[in-house]
Amino acid sequence: MSKEATENDKRKRNNLLSQYYGITKEKDVENLFDVDGKHFNADAYVDKLVQETSLKQLIDKEQELVREIQSLDSEMQTLVYENYNKFILATDTIRQMKSDFKTMEDEMEKLVQDMSQIATFANSISSNLQDRRQQITKLSNIHELLKNLQFLFDLPTKLKSSVEEKNYSLAVKYYAKSEQVLKDFGDHPSFSGIQSDCQEIVTTLRKCLKDQFVRAEVTSRELEESVTLLSKLGESSTSLALEFTVINKGRLEKDLDDLSSYTTSGENNGEAVLAFIEKCCNTALNNAALTIATFNNIFPLASAKDNEGLIDMAVDVINRLCPVVKTKVVEIIGLEMSEGCCLSLVAALDKFHRRLLAVQRLLMSDNQWSSILITDVAQIISNRAAENLVVKWTEELQGWRDSWNNDNQPHGSVKFIEGALIEHIHRTLVALTAFVGNHVTFSQDYQFRQTFGRRHVREGVFIMSLKKLSIMLSNLCNATGKDNASPTLILVLSRVAIDFNQNLAQSLLSLIEEQFDIPAGFQGDNLTPISAVTADFKQASQTLLQRYVQSESHVLVQMIRKSMDSRDWLTTSEPRSVRPVIKRVLEEISRVDSHAAQLYEEGSRKDRSSDSSRRTHHSSSRMQQKSSWSSLGPSQLDSSLLNNIQKLFSERIDLSGTVEPNKGSVVMAVIKICLKGFLECVRLKTFGKYGIQQIQVDCYYLQLFLWRFTFDENLVHSLLDEILSSAVQRCLEPVLMEPGVVELICER
């Protein structure tokens, strides 16, 4: 029955819901045939059944329905019975409750009566005690007053004794207690005495406290105490803060003075710097930090203005400290700088940097003290390093110049000199790398690393010193007198300059870029391009080479000139041999050749063949040419005609050609100047028959041997031709020797 009810309920709810949501019954038609449905239509159902089912099914259906109806009836009966039963039970229970409540009401009434009785009793007790209590209160008030009076009368003595015992805080406590009373009743005669006594003592107390405040060796705890007490005594905290600032300023200034008059004691510069910085940190910096900390402790509530005063003072002290540190450090480190020295310096600076940063945090200041200081010091140090480097180089160069041994082999000397020069710059760089070491705090600053690496090391040290070096090298050329450098050294140095131009400068730069965090080949930031330096070296090497050519040829020309001057060419005897001076000249040229060959490439030879028959072939062709001259005979040698013919065939000899850095060019330049000098000497003389023959022999000899040094034989030939033709012009009796004889003399 209940199941049906719930089902009915459910259906009802469903119907309500569907009505609410407006769901139309789509299956209305079907529901017509649902026995349990809402729209069940019995007639339709029966009709449907009768129409659709067979008889048998109909009978079955009927039986089924009858069975269902019967079960439903019985279910309904059971339900009705059960409900009735429950109703009877409920009636019984209500009757029972009615009798129980009656008893409880009686109990409650009894309780109310008892309570009112208790209240009456309590009231009577309290009224009895009232009088006594008032008396006791009065008595205790009087006692309190008496005690205070006693205290007041005792106050001067107590204050005095506690001041004497230096128990200032107690004294202040007492005074603070009584101050108000004394003030209120001060005009009363009995109190005025006490008050004046007290005031006297308090003045002493205040003085003691101030003394303690000002005392130099006071600890911050004592200081704090005295400040607290003083402020309790009515000193304004602003003036105290001011006084505090002034006192500490004095102390810090003393520290500063001490530091600036600091004298080193250690023998080692590095250690001395460390010691100095240690002292700096421990005195000035430490005290500054302490001052600030104490101030913050003592005047936790200090106004912004007081605070500012102190901070200004501290900032000022540090502002002055930094230059002192800078000058001192720079002074102590001195001009001599070793690697170890630099390391100590950097360690010292780093320590200072860290301490300063800590103080700066305390000050909440964003000043760039330490970075400015360190950048400055780094700049000074790198400038000094550069200067030292240049001085060392200058000394080395002077050393080599003064102690140059002409037997030195150029090749080895180049290596040696380059090694020594590089060694010095390496040492300098290694010392400077201390500034960018990994363990160094300040070098972690990107800005610093960049400035130091680019501006100071690359520009200040590297570029500057190399530029100076190139200038020094060039200047060697201009030196005269005792400062004159040996030509071989000049040649060697020209090679050194070329090596710097070609690779040494670049490799040094790469090293610097690597060690000082500069991007490889970095060009921006107004950096001097490496090409500016290499160009200087190129220029220097050019100057040196030209100087070398000049001094070597100077010696040779002088030999030739002296030899020309010392002979009477009109009356000289028949030539039997080549003049010794010509042989000497050749020897010298071959020495120049071998020196230049050690240092320089061969250079391009115009038409040199490796043909071993070259010499004979060449000489025979030359002889033909020459024999055509001699066949002209003296009578036909019209000087002006010859002169003009000569001009037609000879090129203008270019003496200006700059010396190329190769062996051929160097030797050629020497030969050219030499032969041109020979020519000029010849033109100043007048020759006799044998005189010109001697020149003929000399020229032939030179021509035999000079070709091997040059790559432009034609030039040598035309110069020799010109010498001979000039000699012919300057000859009174121009009869040349038979070529065969000349050959014979020369090959002897």
Add this chain to the structure above:
Amino acid sequence: MEEEAPIIYGLDFQARSLCAQYGETEMVRFLIGTQSLKSENSIHCVEYDEESVLVSKFVYPHPLGEIWQTNAHPNQADIISTVHKGQNQKMSATVYKMSPVPSNGQSIDTLDSTSHGQLKAIAILESSDEKEVAKVLWQPNDGNKVVTVCTDSQINLWDFSNDGKVQNAIFSEPLCKTHNQVTAANWSPHHGTNQVAVAMETNLQVVDLRSVNKGSIYNIENAHIEPIRDLDFNPNRQYYMATCGDDGCVKFWDVRNLSSPVLNRHDHYHWVWQVRYNVFHDQLVLSAGSDARVVLTSAASLSSEPFGKLMSDDKDNDDDEDVRSPLADGVITAYEEHEDSVYSVAWSSADSWTFASLSYGGRLLIHRVPRSLKHSILF
């Protein structure tokens, strides 16, 4: 700087000596002495007419042999001296009177070009002991005296003040006993024309003619590392002179401080044979060398013309004029038209902007200084 093409005049003979005809102050005229062992030598008088751009010449045969040096009288157009070497192969000096010579301002074309001139020897300047003469010098300005310097540095003074006759010759001892030969000499136009500078190889000595045997007034040891080939006094500043030599350098000296030259120019590639100040604008200095080049150098910093001062005075009113930048020291122009060694160079006495240079082959080039330079100096 625009280049004006030089005028070329070719002699048929080799020549080393060239000088301006100082006595002629209106026509640009140069004298050249030829140097030939085999043919007859002569003095060529070459005149350049700027307007017609023509060169005319007149030849005076010189029978006494090849000419090593030609020097014109400082104010008489018809008097010259030469150092020559004749048949005896000895260097001697002679003073000649040339005839005919056109009167001042007259062109040489007025002479009969078919005829030859004549050189009449006025004086043969020979010392008694037959020494070889290295240089002949005319007394600057009035030309009343001549100095001959022998190769052994003996100095002889010849006085012509009385009617062109030689009088009162003074013969000095050689200045030094070394066998260094005299390579250059010149007569200072300052100090009452009493000072003569003589270069013996690398050393330079200056002597006072009044006390010639009492040693030099001052000397420069090793003025050049190679022999000095020529020297010239600044015509307008008394303490300055220029020397040149085989080291290819032209050095300028302040004689009050001889420890080092005040300016050293190394602009030649071979020996420098002659150096000459421009008389009117002494910042212009010519040098000629056996590198076949003539170099016009500016020595403005040592000049008597206060260019820098004028500049600063004018600066206020004409800033826009950029032409007037002060002349810097250094090479102004290098002339490379010669094919052979240039042994001599001379400024014209009539036109301060014209000069001639002579190379060994007998080629005479007449140049004018670049016009822009002229403007920058004049205005």
